[in-house]
Amino acid sequence: MTATPANQEVSLGMPQLPAPDYPADVRARLDADAKEVVARYPDSRSALLPLLHLVQSQEGYVTRTGVRFCAETLGLTTAEVTAVSTFYSMYRRKPGGDYQVGVCTNTLCAVMGGDAIFDELKQHLGVGNNETTEDGSVTLEHIECNAACDFAPVVMVNWEFFDDQTPESAKRLVDDLRAGRPVRPTRGAPLCTYKETARILAGFPDERPGAVEATGGAGPASLIGLKLAKGETPQHRVVHPRAETPHDGPPHDPSPSEHLSSHDAPQQTSASDPAHPAGPETEEGE
Amino acid sequence: MTLAAEINETSPEKLLSPVLSAFWDEPGSWTLDTYRRHEGYEGLRKALAMSPDDLIAYVKDSGLRGRGGAGFPTGMKWQFIPQGDGKPHYLVVNADESEPGTCKDIPLLFANPHSLIEGIVIACYAIRSNHAFIYLRGEVVPVLRRLHEAVREAYAAGYLGENILGSGLDLELTVHAGAGAYICGEETALLDSLEGRRGQPRLRPPFPAVAGLYACPTVVNNVESIASVPAILNKGKDWFRSMGSEKSPGFTLYSLSGHVTSPGQYEAPLGITLRQLLDMSGGIRAGHRLKFWTPGGSSTPMFTDEHLDVPLDYEGVGAAGSMLGTKALQCFDETTCVVRAVTRWTEFYAHESCGKCTPCREGTYWLVQLLRDIEAGKGRMSDLDKLNDIADNINGKSFCALGDGAASPIFSSLKYFRAEYEQHITGKGCPFDPAKSTVWADKPAHPTEVNA
Numbered sequence: 142m143t144a145t146p147a148n149q150e151v152s153l154g155m156p157q158l159p160a161p162d163y164p165a166d167v168r169a170r171l172d173a174d175a176k177e178v179v180a181r182y183p184d185s186r187s188a189l190l191p192l193l194h195l196v197q198s199q200e201g202y203v204t205r206t207g208v209r210f211c212a213e214t215l216g217l218t219t220a221e222v223t224a225v226s227t228f229y230s231m232y233r234r235k236p237g238g239d240y241q242v243g244v245c246t247n248t249l250c251a252v253m254g255g256d257a258i259f260d261e262l263k264q265h266l267g268v269g270n271n272e273t274t275e276d277g278s279v280t281l282e283h284i285e286c287n288a289a290c291d292f293a294p295v296v297m298v299n300w301e302f303f304d305d306q307t308p309e310s311a312k313r314l315v316d317d318l319r320a321g322r323p324v325r326p327t328r329g330a331p332l333c334t335y336k337e338t339a340r341i342l343a344g345f346p347d348e349r350p351g352a353v354e355a356t357g358g359a360g361p362a363s364l365i366g367l368k369l370a371k372g373e374t375p376q377h378r379v380v381h382p383r384a385e386t387p388h389d390g391p392p393h394d395p396s397p398s399e400h401l402s403s404h405d406a407p408q409q410t411s412a413s414d415p416a417h418p419a420g421p422e423t424e425e426g427e
Numbered sequence: 428m429t430l431a432a433e434i435n436e437t438s439p440e441k442l443l444s445p446v447l448s449a450f451w452d453e454p455g456s457w458t459l460d461t462y463r464r465h466e467g468y469e470g471l472r473k474a475l476a477m478s479p480d481d482l483i484a485y486v487k488d489s490g491l492r493g494r495g496g497a498g499f500p501t502g503m504k505w506q507f508i509p510q511g512d513g514k515p516h517y518l519v520v521n522a523d524e525s526e527p528g529t530c531k532d533i534p535l536l537f538a539n540p541h542s543l544i545e546g547i548v549i550a551c552y553a554i555r556s557n558h559a560f561i562y563l564r565g566e567v568v569p570v571l572r573r574l575h576e577a578v579r580e581a582y583a584a585g586y587l588g589e590n591i592l593g594s595g596l597d598l599e600l601t602v603h604a605g606a607g608a609y610i611c612g613e614e615t616a617l618l619d620s621l622e623g624r625r626g627q628p629r630l631r632p633p634f635p636a637v638a639g640l641y642a643c644p645t646v647v648n649n650v651e652s653i654a655s656v657p658a659i660l661n662k663g664k665d666w667f668r669s670m671g672s673e674k675s676p677g678f679t680l681y682s683l684s685g686h687v688t689s690p691g692q693y694e695a696p697l698g699i700t701l702r703q704l705l706d707m708s709g710g711i712r713a714g715h716r717l718k719f720w721t722p723g724g725s726s727t728p729m730f731t732d733e734h735l736d737v738p739l740d741y742e743g744v745g746a747a748g749s750m751l752g753t754k755a756l757q758c759f760d761e762t763t764c765v766v767r768a769v770t771r772w773t774e775f776y777a778h779e780s781c782g783k784c785t786p787c788r789e790g791t792y793w794l795v796q797l798l799r800d801i802e803a804g805k806g807r808m809s810d811l812d813k814l815n816d817i818a819d820n821i822n823g824k825s826f827c828a829l830g831d832g833a834a835s836p837i838f839s840s841l842k843y844f845r846a847e848y849e850q851h852i853t854g855k856g857c858p859f860d861p862a863k864s865t866v867w868a869d870k871p872a873h874p875t876e877v878n879a
Contacts, residue, residue: 181601183515183558184641189623190606194565215623228625228781229606231565243566247527248725248771249685249757254865285609285775287566288524288533290684290757291691294866300568307867328537329569342565342604346575353576356569359451359538365691366681367448369439369707 160205160219168210171199175214178344185215191343193226198339202233231342238273239334240318243284243297244311250286253293254307259283261308266315278319280335291362292327299338301329304360330355439707444670444678445694446658447651451538457573459580462541468586470657474549475594482553486656489664490676494531495521495612495649496723496752496828498675498741501656507636508554508644517645518551518559519621520653523605523612525564526724526832527775528755531680532650534692536563536570539654540577544600546653548586549660551598554646558599562617565604574602609779613827614647616781627783628827651680671697675740679754685720686712686760686864698743701756702735714869715760719843723752725772726832728839749839762868764859765844766851769836770798776833784825790817791833801848804856811848815841 162168174195179188189211196207203226211222226232244259245251262281266274273280289295292304296311303314304327317324324332330352341347368374455461462468474482487502508516520543524532536543547559563571578600581587589597603621610616611626618640620626639645655677659667668676675697681704684690688709695704701720711717717732722739728749730737737747744751759768777791794817800806814837822834841848850858862868 184622186623187603187621190620191604193606194604225623225625229608231605231607246771247775248768249528251771252759252763252768252861252864253685254867256861257865284566285778286525286527286529288530288564290528290530290755291682293684293690297566300566302567302569305866326569330572338568341568341571341575342606344575344602344604346579347572353457353572354455358454358456359448359534362689362691363448363534363538364452365689365708366439366443366693366695367445367452369693370443370445372438372440 157205160209163199163206163210167199171195171210172214174343174345175210179214181344186217189215189217189222189225190229193222193229193232194339194343197233198336198343200236201336201339202236236273237280237335238278239336240278240298240332241280241282241300241335242315242318243282243287243300245285245287245289245293245295245297246283247286249290250293250295255283255294258294258296258306258308258311262311262315265312274319276319279315281315289328291365292360298324298326299332299335300342301326301332302360303327304362326356328356328360437703437706442699442703442707443693443695446678447535447539447542447654447680448692448694451534456538457540457577459541459577459584462539462545466661467541468545468657470660471545471548471586472592473660474552475592475596479553479555482549485664486553486659489659489667490674491652491655491659491667492675492677492741493649494651494655494679494753496526496726496750498751501648501652504636504646504648505550505554507634508646509637510555512644514643515558515641516554516556517640517643518547518554518556519614519618519640519645519647520547520559520561520650521612521614521617521647522561522563522650523609523617524650524753525609525612526726526753526755527772528682528684528721528724528757529753530682530684530755531692531753533567533570535650535654535680537573540570540573541581542654542657543650544577544581544586546656547600548591548596548598549656550646550648550653552594552596554644556646557597558601560621560640561600561602562611562621563602563604564611565606571602571604578602608781609775610781610827610829613829616827617647618645625781627781628829630826655679672738672740672742674742675751681739681754681756683708683756683758685758686715686717686763687758688712697740698738700736700738701730701758704756705735705758711758711760712869715762718759718761718763719765719768719840720756720758721752722749722754722756724755724832725757725775726750726828726835727752728835729843730839731843749835760864762859762863764802764857764861765840765847766798766802767857767859767861769840770795770802772836773798773833776829780829780833784827784830786821787825787830787833790821790830793817794821794833794837801851802857804851804854806848806852808849808852810852811841811845 178191179185192211208219208222212219246255246259268281271282294306296303296306450465483505491501492498551559587600605611608626611620613628615629616626635645635647671677681693719729719731721727721729722744737743741751773794777795780787780791782788797810818834818837821830
């Protein structure tokens with residue numbers, strides 16, 4: 142089974158042999174997790190979506206071994222499991238990077254700059270849609286509306302929010318990811334890997350201290366109506382280059398350690414764009 | 428005095444009514460402690476003091492209507508659940524928010540998840556359910572974290588689990604993360620997905636109230652609908668009815684996005700207008716004017732600047748030829764190409780069509796082909812009628828509303844902007860510069876130019 146997954150999908154020859162099982166220790170651990178997942182539902186089959194997230198937490202994508210595991214756990218055929226796993230876009234069908242970078246290119250984000258961000262990232266990373274950088278760190282894809290239109294343009298990394306992005310901030314973001322520098326979303330917890338995220342999606346709470354609290358309450362856009370109702374003048378999102386920062390708190394002044402990669406970006410751009418520092422302007426208040 | 432009164436009538440303090448969002452700005456707004464400081468779980472105590480039937484009648488009398496798009500009365504949905512049938516009953520909360528433009532449930536759950544949990548307990552007491560599910564779209568892990576934590580807190584405090592607050596009600600609540608499929612926001616597709624299947628809509632009848640999850644009586648409600656219930660119980664149905672109109676009472680979250688000065692969440696009584704929202708929040712971005720907007724996501728027919736004074740409630744928007752939907756007010760200014768916008772939405776519907784019904788599966792595909800050609804300057808005049816014709820063959824001819832949603836932007840954009848389509852065809856290309864629409868377009872040092 143050394144053929145590439147892409148080849149496996151179009152194989153027209155002999156039926157494949159059954160997928161190998163996980164090593165015994167892995168299987169024992171996953172069996173224990175699966176038991177917990179199945180127990181949440183009156184009917185075991187309801188556990189299939191979480192179990193597919195669980196197998197992604199093991200291997201980073203849905204392998205044939207993972208499909209077999211789900212089928213055996215739930216008393217389904219591998220065909221039934223595959224039919225489900227291929228329906229949903231969050232299940233990877235081939236190996237991917239530690240960081241899934243999704244740029245929203247649905248209409249609103251696209252118009253507000255998502256298309257430009259996606260194009261720049263493709264060029265910057267040298268990959269196309271749903272492709273992974275050579276170092277295996279970043280998988281780039283365009284995504285559909287992620288329910289954050291008031292923070293457009295939006296980029297998601299492992300399904301954490303990076304709001305109000307620009308091409309520059311997005312490039313810094315992927316540079317930081319590739320260099321292994323810590324990256325923090327505007328809304329969400331400090332990034333964990335794709336596999337670790339998949340485990341949370343399987344229904345196992347994030348145990349890292351501070352993960353739930355990270356980045357505080359509602360984002361700035363979410364609070365605009367409330368502030369107006371309280372008679373406060375909201376700080377509008379900036380359309381002029383030298384206006385105040387769009388969010389509460391002191392103006393963000395990215396320290397060199399925060400964005401080591403900013404030497405890549407034209408200096409004048411960073412300086413002229415205080416409204417859109419790199420995605421992670423969230424360090425404030427942490 | 429008169430002047431002062433007028434200012435008062437149009438001031439945000441007067442026009443907005445934060446309820447669900449009232450304490451989002453407090454530290455730890457998502458915690459049980461903060462929620463309790465704001466009378467959290469008081470509505471539940473009042474609900475548990477009533478009989479389940481009286482509770483259903485009370486919510487019905489309040490006039491609360493579904494906030495997920497269709498506007499069906501919430502209390503009536505609960506009343507449809509047959510009682511004494513010996514089957515388990517289920518409540519499934521639709522937190523699969525993914526209608527383009529819609530961004531209310533996700534910030535609500537991020538900042539105030541306990542309002543949903545309290546509403547779930549109340550609803551389950553009313554419909555006699557012992558197991559509820561929150562079907563959260565998978566792509567929002569920060570929200571998933573907070574829901575996990577809020578559910579844990581609620582169990583520890585006795586708001587979930589056995590004999591809740593001594594009422595005899597036992598309730599289990601499961602948080603279920605989806606895996607990326609817009610169609611699962613359709614209630615019967617959501618149920619199939621929750622049963623571990625491909626998310627494809629079911630033929631109705633039977634309706635979920637009779638045969639829903641595991642073929643048992645099931646209520647499927649939107650997050651905001653359920654989260655609004657505790658306040659109704661706590662402050663009373665008359666208080667709720669004092670807001671909005673007779674047929675569309677209460678408060679709701681309006682989500683303003685796009686080319687506006689202050690995109691964000693605005694909680695107001697139903698019936699506020701886009702003009703009022705824009706007036707209080709700085710309007711369309713400086714130097715530009717409104718071109719088109721959606722009242723409730725991309726599936727609701729678009730409006731133009733003629734519709735700024737349409738009351739944003741179920742009847743008002745309906746009478747103006749669209750739908751209130753999810754109150755996702757996506758605003759686009761004159762720099763935006765309507766053909767580009769509609770093409771992108773149509774690509775979305777083609778991508779998200781589950782493939783079950785032929786008109787939707789095939790129709791959305793062909794719409795995309797035609798639209799891409801038109802956008803690229805390769806269209807013909809006859810294509811415009813063909814677009815209309817294909818949309819007509821999708822609209823109302825599929826199991827679920829996805830097909831209708833795909834037809835909406837086609838019909839409405841052809842109605843208001845046919846000339847712009849024609850311009851693409853006669854001019855053999857798009858007359859707009861997408862760079863001018865970006866958030867950073869009006870800044871002197873254009874970032875992309877610097878890099879080019």
